[in-house]
Amino acid sequence: MSNIKKKSVLVIGGGSVGTIAALNLQAGGLASVTLVLRSNYNVVNDNGFDIESCDHGILKGWKPSVVRNTVPNLVEENLEPYDYILLSTKNIPDIPPTIVDLVKPALPSTNTHTTLVLIQNGLNIEKPFLQSHPKTVVLSGVSLIGSAEPSPGKIVQDDRDRLLIGAFANSNLDTTAATEDLAREFVEIYAKGGKTDCVFSPNVLHDRWRKLVYNACLNPICAITGLDTGRIRLADGALAGLVRPAMLEIVEAAKKSAGVQLGDDVVDFMIEVDELQLYLSPSMLADVRKGNFIEFENLLGEPLREGQKAGVAMPTLQVLYNIAKAVQWRTKEQRGLVQIPPKKKKGE
Amino acid sequence: MSNIKKKSVLVIGGGSVGTIAALNLQAGGLASVTLVLRSNYNVVNDNGFDIESCDHGILKGWKPSVVRNTVPNLVEENLEPYDYILLSTKNIPDIPPTIVDLVKPALPSTNTHTTLVLIQNGLNIEKPFLQSHPKTVVLSGVSLIGSAEPSPGKIVQDDRDRLLIGAFANSNLDTTAATEDLAREFVEIYAKGGKTDCVFSPNVLHDRWRKLVYNACLNPICAITGLDTGRIRLADGALAGLVRPAMLEIVEAAKKSAGVQLGDDVVDFMIEVDELQLYLSPSMLADVRKGNFIEFENLLGEPLREGQKAGVAMPTLQVLYNIAKAVQWRTKEQRGLVQIPPKKKKGE
Structure with missing residues (x-):
């Protein structure tokens, strides 16, 4: 059916998004997947993944072709370059290492062979790679x-x-x-197994700005208020006072800064996209609860800066951004990344 | 020395502010204090207060004239009206009972004898009493x-x-x-013991707006970010992005809505009023950490509404207010004051 020869794909980040990606890629038979894991490496290396999937059913002990706990070093390990490198880690540019540093051992700066696929949220995430790897094709993956x-x-x-x-x-x-x-080739490889809805999109910016209506607004608002996406709809005035104004600022920023028209229904759609009674925690809320860093720069900072550059008034997102930044600093301090003067007692 | 006959004073609220107030009133010999306690009633009734005070030294087992665990009911208990009732509880008008309801048994709506003293923060806190007790003299106490x-x-x-x-x-x-x-008489009674700096102030609005530079800004910002007044000065961009803009909005609101000129130095003064290395938690941060309700309506909502009525742009405080409201709702839900639809599983 397909004319594609089997491709080597390195997937960096085996959390819930990366693992399902690896599963889809492997399921189609057109890819040999090497999956780089961090916190779950030992468990998965010993026993494989334990997967309950609405697309794939129940899989016990599933593994891709190769599982590793480091990013391959092409030079030191004398490896051929991969056809695709798929990044599905969190993307937190304000906390080292950056994703450019993370991927470097497997992707020389002079690369022209490997195609990089960023299945990560937010805006301008490709920009650091355009600097560090100017001749590398970078694909955008917006996962829903x-x-x-x-x-x-x-x-x-x-x-x-x-x-x-x-x-x-x-x-x-x-x-x-x-x-x-x-991009079309990657879609074919990814969709080949037939259990996923992976499609080519001609308008990356539209996809990204559309998802930001959720991710730049509901996501930090839930993280800051400590309310999930069900409760934020029930809480006194939170939709009218916070969520809607923030979302409208993103809609305006998309239009003015990128010419992206999101349509009138996008605000209500994103407010209701998570079923209320599921009481789902968006990623930033889950991260704050776990004491993890939050992806606020690409999800909130970049659209804010783009919108403001285009002259859009964004008072709600401006405050949310500065609060998110303070929350990030709190985590930095808790993790020992910043030092503060010692505590004194009154009069000392 | 004084021509004042000994006055009966009912102090409602024996936390750290009310207890020191009771102590000062009793120490001067011009007042007989009845102190109404709630959560600490049993401990204090049995053993008295254990006080370490920079003004009064160390006091073990101190008690005022009378300690009670209910607000006196003048009618049912056949009591004479008090000369003064001093309210030093938290003031949270959005959570029942309101302070008017709290004080009612000891203060008939037709009262003309008793003077009410509100040692509580925020703006417009006297307004409910002007409705419920139109002929009662209400004094403002701003405690530092x-x-x-x-x-x-x-x-x-x-x-x-x-x-x-x-x-x-x-x-x-x-x-x-x-x-x-x-007001001057109350100052004399309060200051008589000589261990406090209690003075008459001719400009209540000035005092209240000035304290709001701290209480409408630093207080909720610390509560929302989870950072104390030391850390908020160290955190990336928190002063420039949140604290200063919020404080300048209050300075402008004070001027436009109340004709209160706070002076150019008030912003820096309030940022630095808590010594950095003490890492003090303002009241709202302490309350959020304890799962208590926060006093955000009088401290943040009222100055915001007054400022906006006077045409002041207050984008920072507007967002902080709506976040504080959502945080309050979270506590309401945790305390069972609001009911939410039951949680479902996907597909149910």
Whole structure:
């Protein structure tokens, strides 16, 4: 059926998004997947993943072709470059290491062979790679999956894997046609197993801004107030006072800064996209509760800066951003990344 | 020395502010104090207060004239009206009972004898009493004390008791002179013991707006970010992005809505009023940590509404207010004051 030869794919980040991606890639038979794990490496290396998936059913002890606990070092390990590297880690540019540093051992700065696929949220995430790897094709993956890893190696996917793949603009490359071909090829490899809704998208910016209506607004608002997406709809004045104004600022920023028209219904759609009575915790709320760093720079900082550059008034997101920054600092201090003067007693 | 006959004073609220107030009133010999306690009643009734005070030294087992665990009911208990009722509870109008309901048994709505003293923070706190008790003189007490109750009945005062007493405007009463005389009398009774810095203030609104520069800004910002007043000065961008803009909005609101000129130095003064290395938690942060309700309506909501009514742009405080409201709702739900639809599983 397909003319694609089997591709080597390195997936970095085996959480709930990366693991389902690895599963889809492997299921289609067109990819050999190496999956890089961190916190769940030992569990998965010993026993494989324990997966409950609405797309794939129940899988016990599943593993991709290769499981590792480090990013491969092509030079030191004398490895061929991968055809694709898929990044599905969190993306927290304000906390080292950056994703560029993370991927470097497997992706030389002069690379022209490997296609990089960023299945990560937020805006301008490709920009650091355009600097560090100017000739690398970078694809955008916007995932609308509902999945979680309740314990290490246990993946629960309770909402269909929907993945929009497109090509980030890159003025260092000669044609966009070639990059779009690579995006289409990746879609074919990913969708081949037939259990996922992975499609090519010609408008990466539209996909990203649309998801930001949720991720720049509901996500930090839930994290800051400590309320999940059900409770935020019930809490006194939270929708009218916080969520709607923030979302409208994103809609305006999308229009003014990127020419992206999101449509009138997007605000209500995103408010209601999580069923109320599921009381789901968006990623930042889950991260705050676990004492983890939050992805606020790409999800909130970048759209805020783009919107403000385009002259959009964004008073709600401005305050949310500064609060998120303070919350991030709190985690930095808790993790020992910043030092503060010692505590004194009154009069000392 | 004094021409004042001994006065009966009912102090409602025996936390760290009310207890030091009771102590000062009793110490001067011009007042007989009945103190109404709630959570610490049993401890104090059995063993008295254990007080460490920079003004009064160490006192073991101290009690005022009378300690009670209910607000006296004048009718049912056949009691004479008090000369003064001093309210030093938290003031949370959005959570029942309101302070008007709390004080009612000891203060008939037709009262003209008893003077009410509100040692509570925020704006417009006298307004409900102007409705419910139109002929009652209401005094304003702005306390700048540093004190805490680390465990029930244990009071630690580590910063001088400074109390500004003035009269709230009340158009139902014939003269302001008489109400100011009562304020001066209260100051004399309170200050008589000589261990406190209690003074008459002719400008209640100035005192209240000035304290709001701290209480409408630093207080909720610390509560929302989870950072104390030391850490908020160290955290990335929190002063420039949150604290200063919020404080400048209050300074402008004070000017436009009340004609109160706070002076250029008030912002820096309030940022630095708590010594950094003490890492003090303002009241709202302490309350959030304990799962208590926060006093956000009088401290943040009222100045916001007054400022906006006067045409002041208050984008920072608007967002902080809505977040505080959501945080309050969270506590309401945790305390069972609001019911939410039951949790479902996906597909149910």
